[in-house]
Amino acid sequence: MGKTLFDKVWDAHVVDTIPDGPQILYIDKHLIHEVTSPQAFNELEARGIPIARPDQIVATADHNTPTVNQHLPVQDPLSRNQLEQLTKNCDKHGITLYGLGHQYNGIVHVMAPELGITQPGMTMVCGDSHTSTHGAFGSIAFGIGTSQVAQVFASQSLLLKKPKSLRVSVNGTLAPGVLPKDVILYIISQIGTNAGTGYFCEYAGNVFEEMSMEGRMTVCNMSIEMGARGGMIAPDQTTFDYIEGKKFAPQGDAFAKAVSYWKTLPTDPDATFDKEYHFDAAAIAPMLTYGTNPGMGIKINEHIPETGDMTFEKALEYMDFKGGSQLLDTTINYVFIGSCTNSRIEDFRVAASYVKGKQKAPNVNAWLVPGSQQVVKQLKEEGLDEVFKNAGFTLREPGCSACLAMNDDKIPAGEYCVSTSNRNFEGRQGQGSRTILASPLVAAATAIEGKIVDITKTILT
């Protein structure tokens, strides 16, 4: 029987199998950040265990870093302490750290792919649920807990039970203005936030084949929001072209050799999956969430369902929305374009395409937070920073920022924020804040109009 992409990568990394039990999987790359690594370093220290392969670990500072004045000492004592600890731990163990202000610094799921650290066929982990992002390259990438971070530090491997296989296929033609973010928000709105529990997902079909790497990363990023351990997309010419020439990618002959191996990875035609979903691309529209989990999504001009279960009622109360109403015309005072879901150059290009030559509405605070220093550099090279500044947007320095509001970038209680991030949980962007997840295009349009508008009308007419 044929093998799936997941099977091929998994099987190539099994070090040992415990009879009737879990397997030991070798991990190629271990990414770490300041929030989930300190306890793991402490555990190793306490037990006197050295780090097995420090050269396979890459560290960045992203979660609670300030997004203004990064050249100055960090004000917040908790953040400062975590960042200092990360620096100390990396120094001590010889781990490469791209700290605050470094030209390679950024959100872990933005900086690693753009440096060529993320490659097809790899196993990658990080103490962070959105590690699924890296699956866009055809790698098995998933988030791990702190005790597993310690396990990987100690052994460069993990004790794991193989997950079940799930395939989500989307075929057909997307309408103009429908972005990768809409595709994944649509999928989650259809199958729910638990559909992927216990599964590792592969995205297949011409819609993903035609997507850029940035778009594929947006999709794989949110795999975790449908409950899956991770998501992946078969590597192809788009993948190879993206990686070629990147700082840590194989170079010259080594690259050609790598590509010939990567070409063997896509799922065999006769491989089967434990569960499959199929969607028609034409059914997808720009999406918005109205509730407090990413599955509570509707098309931009649809109505919120009339009634639902307890979770639904509670969510509507928190969001102050009425069942059966539309979100169009809702006044919005905060727009956040950022996070590891949508803070890459392509996201800013599409937002700028709407913003160019216009002014943001006076009521809106429009925050742009690039995912990395490299993205900042690209923005400037392409003159997009000027487009946004001229329109009245605030361009901040890289980091997770208002995605989870661990730093000062908080949305005030009671305010709506149209956000390109991936989670709309209660209080996620600040206590009492109300998040509406959307694409960078919808977010940009909201900032300009000061309210939610039907972009299918504004951009097409």
Ligand SMILES: CC(C)[C@H](C(=O)O)[C@@H](O)C(=O)O
């Ligand atoms: C802080 C970290 C553990 C967390 C995660 O794992 O996802 C964060 O990145 C998030 O998005 O909520």
Ligand code: SF4
């Ligand atoms: S940007 Fe948001 S989702 Fe991504 S790693 Fe940071 S906090 Fe988590």
